[in-house]
Amino acid sequence: MLARLVAVLCAVVLLAGVATVSYDYGARNHNPAALVGSGDATGKLDFLEEILHTLRADSVEAPKDDTLIDGAVEGLLGALDDPYARYYDEDAFDDLNAMLEGGFSGIGVVIEETPKGLVIVTVFEGTPARRAGLQEGERIVSVDGTPVAKYPTDVIVDRIKGEEGTEVTLGLAGGSEGRREVTLTRARIELPNVESRRLADGSGYVQMRQFTKGVADKVRSEVTLLLDDGAPGIVLDLRGNPGGLLGEAVxxxxxxxxxxxxxxxxxxxxxxxSYTAKGDALEGVPLVVLVNKGSASASEIVAGAIQDSQRGLLVGQRTFGKGTVQTIHRLDAGGGVKYTTAKYFIPSGDSIEEVGVEPDRVVSGARKQLATARRELRELIAARSDGTG
Incomplete structure (x- = not known):
C-alpha cells in the first residue's frame, strides 16, 4: 500500500548527487527500506498508513487507493514550499524524459513552471500555437474551460496534449491581448534543436532551441562548418530557449x-x-549572443558566462531569471518526482533568480534584435581586423 508513497518520500528527503540546470536525473538508487527503518520515520509512516487504512475502512464513500496516495504525495511535495516540486506518473515521466532527449509534441510551445503559474516561454514557427497567435509570456489559466491553477504541471500538459487533429481550448492571461480563449488543433511537432545559416552579410547564424543531450556537439559542428565556409563571426541565438541539461550548457x-x-x-x-571551460574553444571568433525573456536556466548560464568573461556581446532583452536547479528522480514504484535541490551562480558570483541577465545592448522586437546583433558583430569583426579588439 505504501510502497509508492515511501519511494516518493525517500526521493524528497534524500537528494540526488549529480546537479544539472533545469532538470537533473537522480543519480543514486535510494533505498526506501533504509528510511522506513530509521529513527522517527518508522513511526510517522505507520501513522500515515493508519490514516490511509482508516479512510479506506470507514469513510462514507470509500476512496480509491490511487486517489489517497496521490493526495498524500501532493501533500508531501506541497510541504516543501517549492513551486517547482512535481510528481509525474509513468506516462508523464516518460514524456518529460522524451523532452529532455529532444522529442516534442503538442501545439508547439515550450512552457515553464513559475510561482505565478505555467508560462509560455517559446512559441515555435510553423506550429498550431504560432498560427493561433499565442504569445511568449502569456500564462495558461484554463484548458477546455477548466481553471488549472490547482493542478500540477503534468496534469495540465496531459490535458493540452492529445491526438493529432483534435482540438483544445486554452484560457490565457498576461499577454498584450489580456485574458482570452484560443482554440487550437493539435499536430505532431518535429523541431531541430540547432539550425544554422549564413546571413546576408556573410556572418554565421546558429539558433539553439533547447539544451538536450548532444546539442553542444551539434553547435560546435555547425559553428565550425560556418567558419570553414568563410563566416567572419557568429551570432548565437538563445531567444526562447528554456534551458535543459547542465553538462550541455557547460x-x-x-x-x-x-x-x-x-x-x-x-x-x-x-x-x-564549480564548472569550468573545457578547452579547445573557437576562442578568436567574434561572437554576439541574442537573448530575450524566454531565455532561461541553461541559456542564462551560457549568456552569463560569455558576458562575464567578456568573450562576446549580449543583445536583446533581460532573460527569464531562473537560477535554481531541479532534480528529477525516477521512482522504483513507477513515475518520478522533481524538486529544487540547488541554486546556480554565474562567474561574477551573481544569482540570476528572478533577476535574469541584462544584455549589453537592450533591444525589443525580433527583427531589431537581429539587425542590432549583425551591426554589433560587424563592429567586432572590424575591431579584430584592425587590431583594436
Missing part, C-alpha cells in the same frame, strides 16, 4: 570560452560544485 559555453569559470552550483549544506 559544453556549449566551452565552444567559445577557452578557460575560466562557467557556473557554480550550490547545493544544500553549502556544498559547491
Amino acid at each position: 559544453d556549449v559555453a566551452s565552444v567559445f570560452i577557452e578557460d575560466g569559470p562557467i557556473v557554480e552550483v550550490r547545493e544544500r549544506g553549502e556544498t559547491t560544485r
